[in-house]
Amino acid sequence: MPYTADNWPITAALLQFSGVDAQGRAVNDADASHWRSVFDEVREAGFANADLFDGWVKPGDLSTQRLEELLRTANEASIGLPSISAIRRSVIDAEHGEDNLAYSHRTLEAAAALGCRVVSFGLHQALTPEQQKQLWFWTVEGHKDPMANRETWNLAVKRLQELGRHADELGLLMSLEMYEDTYLGTADSAVALVKDIGLDNVGINPDVGNLIRLHRPIEPWLEVMEKTMPYANYWHVKNYIRDEDVARDYYVAMPAPLESGLISYRKAFEIALANGFQGIICTEHYGGDGLSVSSTNQRYLREKILPRTSDYTLGTSRVRQG
Template sequence: MAYTADNWPITAALLQFPGVDAQGRHINDAEPEAWQRVFTEVREAGFTDVDFTDSWVRPGDLSAARLDELKAAARAAGVGTPAISAIRRSVIEEAGWEDNLAYSHRTLEAAAALGCEVVSFGLHQALTPQQQAQLWFWTVEGHKDPVGDAATWKLAVERLRELGRHAEELGLLVSLEMYEDTYLGTADSAVALVKDIGLPNVGLNPDIGNLIRLHRPIESWVEMLEKTLPYSNYWHVKNYIRDEDIARDYFVAMPAPLESGLISYRKAFEIALANGFQGVICTEHYGGDGLSVSSSNQRYLREQILPKRAGYALGESQVRQGNQD
């Protein structure tokens, strides 16, 4: 049965929680009580599900026993665990692709152990020192995948297909996060990559917030969604206020609540439903009290945007969707 506003799985991204504690210890090495405190904070903010954003905990680097503890901590706090977002571990990174690919496989195994249904991967790489020095890292250009390089494109297809096949064996979906200057950096390129991979359980995470925030000319957000949502199976949603004056080469963007930014999520979900989207949604926000803004975003989606009743018109997706149990 298709999701409605009441039961659509909406997760909180854990971007606001540091991966290192006050003693300089990675959160992977923390006691389960520390994990449970984070999950409880998220639950008290109004969420019943979390995305294991691996800038916080890295499930792919936990032992089986520690994964059991992580799962128990989430259960004790009353939150579900449908998704992992593994970020900045590109499988075509020149120097580190082997480690990144191995980590991605471990993340899939961890996702299965945690009872997830989807893992989001990307081709974006670590922030440069120049990006790290900015208030908003996206105002400085970072890594760029080589344009028109058939050999590198082929490696991306082969390695992501390898992950997709592993995910299929584990009963998981793979979602590929859109991000600037990578092979997932434009709507056409992202769709072409999914088509070349050619697996029904591999789709897109149409996180076009990553693109509308750029301080340069961008694609139309409506056209990006019209092209990518037929191939989407998970969705990081966030928004930005944007202003531009092309004649003066002036562009600026800042984080905003979903209902206040450039993207109309009312229109976005109209396109999504027309193309059969039934994936998990993850709310993200940078800056300030990001968890509270994400919580407000969840309420906005449930109260204003998502369908209130079953039986609504739902199109057909080009990729496999989530579990509507």
Template structure:
């Protein structure tokens, strides 16, 4: 049976949590009590599930003993871990691609050990020094994948296929996060990439919030959704207010709760369900009390958007979906 609103897995992103503790140690090396505090904060904010965003703990770099300790800590707090998002570790980075590929393999292994359903990866790379100086890093252009370079495209396909096959062996879905100026930076390119990879457990994370926030012309959001949602198997959801003055070539965007931004998630989920989407949802928000806004987004989805009961008509996805745990 399809998910109803109440039982749908909606996980909190961990964007607001630092990768170092109060002693200046990376949180991978912190005492388990530090992990416990973060997990408790997420639970007390209103979440049953957490997305293991690796800007915080990097599960793929934990020893077997520490990974088990990490798993027990989340279980003790009462949080599920249905998803893991590995960010800014592009497998086609010209300098770090092979290392990132090895890291991605370790991350898949760790995710399977933790009982995750899906791992999200992408082709976006580390923020540039200039991006790090900005209030909103997306207002300055960062790395760009080379346009029209078939060798680099084919390398992306080859390495993501390798990861996808390993994910399949581990019983995991793999999802490719959309992000500007990469081969996942437009709806058409993202669909072409997932089709070239051609594995049933590899789909898209249609995080078009990463695209509508850009201070430049963009493809209409509904058009992007209609192209990508047939391939979606996991979903980072966030929203932005956006203003355009095309005559002056001026574009402004700022973070907004789901129900107040440019994207109508009511329409987006209508499209998603028509194409069989049953993936884990991860709520994100940049700025302010992002965790609380993420929970506001969760409540909006459960109370206003997702189907109240499971007896609705569900369309057919072009990739494999998750299921009730």
């Protein structure tokens, strides 16, 4: 039965929560009471589910006992944990690629232990020192994958295939997050990468918000949606107000609620449903009270965008859905 506005799984991104607690301990080492306080905030904001963003907690680095404690704490707070987003741990990082691959495998194992359904990985790498100085890190260019280097492309395919097979053995979907200047940085490249990986449990996380926020010319968001949605199996949704003055080579973007930015999520979901999308949705927002804006985004989706009944026409996806 296709999802409807009432039962579509939507998670809160945990971007606003620090990776250390008030005592300066890494969240992985914090008391379960700290985890509970975050889950309580998420629940009070109106969410039934959270995405375990690994900038907050790193499930792949938790012991079996601590994973059980994390799951028990989430259950006590009535928060589901259907997804993990592991970021900035590229498996083709020239220096840390092998370590990141091992971490990614551990993250898959942790996801299975927690009862998750999907893990999102990416090829974006650590923020550069210059990016860390900015109000908005995306205003400065960071790492770039070597686009013309077939050897590195093939390494990405090989290692992501390895992760995809492991995910399948664990009963998980794997999604690859779009991000600028990586092999997942354009619609054509992201689709080509998923095709080369060739596993039906590996799809695209069409986080087009990562692309439209760039202070430079961008690929039209509608074209990106139309090309990537046949392969989408998980979705980070966020939006940005964007202005361009091409004659002056001027481009600016700032975070905005879903209904207020450049991307029309009404049109985006029309494309998604036409291509069989039935994946988990993760609401994100940078800056300010991001959790509250994410909550507003969830209400917008449920009240105005997602189908009210299940008798809508659902297209056929080219990858497995949740």
